[in-house]
Amino acid sequence: MSMNRRDFIKTSAATAAVAGTVSFLPKKAEAKVGELAYEGEAGKWVSTTCQGCTSWCAVQGLVVDGKVVKMRGNPNSASGGRICPRPHLALQQVYDPDRIKTPLKRTNPLKGRGVDPKFVPISWEEAINTVADKIMDLIKTDETHKFVLTRGRYTHMNAIMYGTFPKLIGSPNNISHSGTCAEAEKFGRLYTEGFWDYADADLNNVRYFLSWGWDGIASNRQTPWFIKQLGMLKKQSKITVIDPRLSATAAKANRWMPIIPGTDGALAVAIAHVILSEGLWNKDFVGDFIDGLNQFVPSQIISETVYDSEGKEVPVFNEKHTHGVVKWWNIELNNRTPEWAAPITGLDANEIRTVAREYAAAGKYALSWVSPGATMQIRGAYSGMAAHALNGLVGSIDNVSLQGSSIPSAKTPDVKPYLSEQIANAIKRPKVDKRGTKHFPALKGKSGGGVITQRTASSILEEDPYDVKVMLGYWNNLAFSVVGADVWERALSKLPFLAHITPNIAEMTMFADIVLPCKMHIYERYAFNKNKQNLQGYLSIQQPLIKPLGDYRTDETEIPFMLAQALAKKGYDAPLRYFQDNFKDPETGKTPTTPEEFDLFAVKYFTKPIWDGSSNSLGDSINSWDELLEKGVWKGKPYTPGKKIDNFKTESKKFEFYSLTLKKVMEDHAFKNDLSVDEAYEAANYTCRGEVGYVGHYEPVVRHGDEASYPFIFAEHRSRLNREGRSQNTPWYYEMLSVDPGGVANKDVTKINPKDGKRLGLKDGDKIRLVSVQGSIESEVKLWEGTRPGVVVKCYGQGHWAYGRVGSEVFGAKARGGNNNEILAYDYERMTGATPRHGGSSRVRIEKI
Template sequence: MEIKRRDFLKAGVAAGAAVALTGPLLNAFAVTKPLAGEKVSGSTDPGKWIPSTCQGCTQWCPVEFFVQNGRAVKVRGNQLSKVNNGYVCPRGHLMLQELYDPDRIKVPMKRTNPKKGRGVDPKFVPISWDEALGTLADKLIELRKNNEPHKFLFIRGRYSPKTYPLAYGTLPKIIGSPNAISHSAICAEAEKFGPFVTEGYWGYRDYDLQNMKCLVVWGCDPLSSNRNVPNTINKIGDLIDRGTLITVDPRLSAIAAKSHMWVPVKPGEDGALALAIAHVILTEGLWSKEFIGDFNDGKNQFKTGKTVDESAFAEKLSHGLVKWWNIELKDRTPEWAEKICGISKDQIIKIAKTMAAAAPQCAIWMGPGAVMSPRGAAASQAIYAINGLLGCVDVEGGVLSHHPKSPSNKLPKIDDFLDDMAKKYGKEKKIDQRGYKQFPALNPDPDKKGNFKPGTAVITNNVATGILNADPYEIKVVVSNWANFNFSCTGAERWDRAMEKVFYVHIGTNPSEAAMYADIVLPAAHHATQKLSIIDNKGNGYTHISIQQPVVGRLWEEKADETEIMYMLAQKLAEKGFPNMINYFNSFKDPETGKHPTGPEDFAEIASKIISSAVWKPKEPLKGDKLNGWEDFKAKGIYNSEPYKYKGLWEKGFPTPTKKFEFYSEGLKIGLKAHAEKYKTTIDDIVESAQYTAKGEEVFVPHYEPPKVWGDPVKYPFILVDFKSRLNREGRSQNTTWFQEFKKVDVGDESWDDVVRINPEDAKKLGIKTGDMVKLTSLTGSITVKAKLFEGVRPGTVSKCFGQGHWAYGKVATKEFNKTPRGGNNNDLMPFDVERFTGSNCRNGGFTRVKIEKV
């Protein structure tokens, strides 16, 4: 399918839907009521708005679809949503083309060619749902008969936050496997490290943009990605008018282009810049006296190179400030940082003073670009600590992280349905090797606030290593839903080899790189338009519960992944003598009628009603929106909480071991000590095995770590800067014509193409001009793309947007399906590596070097 630019308007949603189905014409610009004297073309149906929830990123924005004659023809934000103000970002509109994509998987299929590999034709043939699930059930029963249920692996890709336990938390557990593996560490776990070690919060932050006077966007672009995009687009203009916007990023992003100050830091050296800013704040006496405290005599003793007596400073709501100064900060001057991070000392001082002048109505919005690298946890801690220094946490105009919890109910307990085999083998080691000596994999301890528990964080991309090496054991059967790790993980070819070794069932909407290695492919319902589930999230000072519901009918034989497919599989397992899963599902009871499930669709609704009844049938009146029953919730689509309460943590204390904002992390010390004791060694030995360089007390304070970089700087002179498109809907939008045509909205990019941005100074030395085809080569692979000279990239670096390079995603995403990709996949260049404190995949932070050759 070759679609030229001039043909684009012919290839919009109407054309896409017409290819997918036959039926009446669509009016993509329909309104709920025709204007006076105007007729709605091709339809007598005035249409209506039906609420659902977008799933294009982890913001999960409440949205509404305009449905006319059974077709979804338009998208907007839910007008009742206080999180996104009733708006939706560009990603949301692409759902229409995703829904009606003619390349979607339409029926269950099985592989008839036993050979697997890139470019190999699987020779899929259609089969019935009965045969597909029967085959999978046989494989699972066989594992149990052989006393090896732990050799089953369930991979969770994109999921519904409240409904995912029905698959991820049920199938592997009830079979008897510990291997429920989330995609989470591919996305952002290192960015959660800094907020947790300082203020005890593990998750994505919110920012009070409407009251903010200074925003420092660091390593991300919230106008394009990194969650809460609609709210940022809505609020950023006013912030620019009344205050200061600063962007720290080696590339000129959309938000950098609008900033008062662009700070093109050298990739991987963000920690040095952060520490120097902190040094200036202390030596200039700019810290928040209200939040941090002050010297007993009121005189600033923070002098470069000189230690301070801890007893001379009286801390209020923080812990370990003087320790941090003595151990690390006293020598981290702007002059020191300038030589390392490439930002002048004068600009470093200016940034610090600008932030301090606006504080506490100031915030650093930290993203994965600064921290998803082999030693990124240290940078995460250093960057986020500045928010604490300036008293910008939990305040009006600052960083908001401890929102009111969204009311919801837990699903019924599964314990009574686990047999002895499930209980025994469910305790086996996990295939991602978390908890090995070199992988502390720290996650919050659920039983002790603010403490880390080692060996509990997922190391998603290391699963391929475990499968390939059969370490800690062999994996035989794999099921994934909405995952495409063969494309989306660094060192992607490892996943190709891993999937060749196993029996693999792929659940998704589209053919994909992972699906081409599948033995069975199952068609998934499109999440936002064909599936019933419950979502929760926060933003703009509110939390919400929203619904995902079918706004249109099913087009082919697709089923909802987390509910309907799981229920049907449970039925098939029962037919083969293992009724535990269906017995568990059938124990669910409708909170309105008291009825139990009788089928897959019934089960999906009852499960959703159980989870959400806390907002539409609350036991006590809620402080937020008032809803009148399940039907009212479905009609409105959302519950909004009461607004954020500022300084709540200042009053009751932070959820850390000291109940204060920790510059010296007691929680990290506890976690690393427990891991060291497990291996009968020292914390220093553990830290070294995790590829960090710090020793002693330095480990527990925000400190400088030199970046670990793959590739010799002489042979591979350029640092690769990977970033995400504002049109990239978790990888599923590339097969839409709108994605390809409007790709140019990513600063410096081109429609229907894939370009690498090169600074003109570097290009001149290489004899490269815009439009030349060039080969990028790293230690692990090569791709060929078009060069574009662009001053918005730091010299010595090249930037390239992630998203192109699919070879098996559909006729639009590829130039020739299963053969020739459109552009190149960044993950073919980036080697596999892990940030070992958190398990986070490494894909940013300047850890990959490349060379450029003109083709």
């Protein structure tokens, strides 16, 4: 998407009031301090990083007369300078007239939705001292574990605020937002190839793209690169999109499979069944039966070993780079025919068979890409495992399905030498989210290795494992962005003290006691981010493009430093000593004495291996801090596929269809909780028993609400314009919503199949209420063929009741549109601790109003 100058002027009318002085347009081509954008425009393109999603793309902003007026991709980036539409909206975020200008203090002790906090402005000194006093109270009573840090959108400078600050004050509770984001997406990769992170793909060489709910044009990761490559992909490869809704990517694909939400696991195992039963697997990667005869006969169990001519027992299948293909067949796949899967998935058996054949025909150039849509479901972990294992069957693992390369940066200095015995003991206490306990395995590499973000709300309400006394949240909005939003409202109402670091008042802020306004990502602060795209790992810098538009501090560096200074004055100096000892200016050796110095020195410290020339042999050549700021991004050399084969971080070092890695972790979890493994599955709300739990398999879908009372399955998606939940106070967001298939400008519509609409007597524009067991929201009807019958589809993001004059109908009182999280059931995907925002976990009924 591009915006011409006329559009910019028109749509920036609302923001012009922001700073009063904002003048977006250069008068003439003078002050050519940098590269010209277009003839006649002056200004300088300054490098920074977009924070609209976790693609963390390297971008640049055009700065004219101290104002940032335009965005583009960084030409040095791995995506070749491409961006998606969302960075443009960030301009209206930074110049948002509703940004908080100073710290605020609550004067109304009552808390709840619709309750006016009666905020009054206070100084930074008073705000920081208030938070520091709360921490000191916990230190004095040895209750520091009752402090909880919650993290939302972050940069890699989170190593300070999230990684070390809670430990330095004696809290085990650094609770990231990751459970609500995509953790279940990573489960399949971890327990097949030992990799827990976002993956990369060699799009240049993909010949069949099987997308599991991935709307690459619109959201998820590597969006600019996917947009750029889509035309080429369409020429060289087939694209099949599995999604209950006609997504932007599905609209461009060769095939759209409108699956019944939550049944992805059934489709994945049926595809695997066809590949094996028809002998279509990659023999070079997986291997073959020792006699060359395919024994994967439907409904037949295979003996794993046979006796050779010398009477020696040998494996019946000579497996090469994988482990457990025969076990997978015996345990799960042998009877998972397309005919079995068809009624479960709502898809045609012949089409499933065709897709399996097409996919397998592309061999090691076939990519099965698993997204949150297919995994962030109540029982979604194994769906992801089965779908990802398809890459193993065709041998595309570490060929077009990649982990990617790592990116150098300095390690976070150890905090241990700074901890007293009391504080060191306190951080060993159980984490607040109950990870690793009976009902919450959260198996990120070990029992309790993952985060269960939303469990924190229940912990607060139930005072289990203890009563939380102080919460500090940054760049998050838990009362809006997590399923069962009402549970968070109750939890935050109960919380004795909440300090919220945020650029805007949002729903969560309305429950805060102290509000700390922070600098905007991209434009007002230093930071860096690391990611991968187009086979290249990269580090992208953030730097101030403009002066902060209010009395703001940086969330991840300046605010913890200010807290450390305040704590030192009150008698606890460990955090300040740690910060000052370890984050001296790498160029001058100067000790930071102000928050501003600490902010700059800490970013220079972490990125030093990139700008001191020591990583030049690994990628781009950068030889000074100033050069990094100028170029904005360092890219590693393109990843060479094939390096990880037979050296995966799994128990067998192979790609595991039958996961020895998961078996070990699950047995440890069960033992730790005094359970049998089967009891552990049951406690985690999974139906599998025995060895089924070690392979990708189908699990029956959990839906909240009975079909008679709630006839429709609810499915949500992201807009191409969603900067997570934060673009909803920008006028451009609403004006351009029709860029999404089925979207309507300025509306928050529920997309209903015309057949269902006709049956219910609904037409476009009718006002409706969606009611689930969790709650209800109001919306408008959009009849749309892109919704599968029996399903209703709605975009996430609207329904803010407290997010500025544009985002809310009446700020603090009435939402604009409906927040999906008020009707999505408060539940978990427990194996990973993820939030089940997909998979049709909630049924709804439609009431005309």
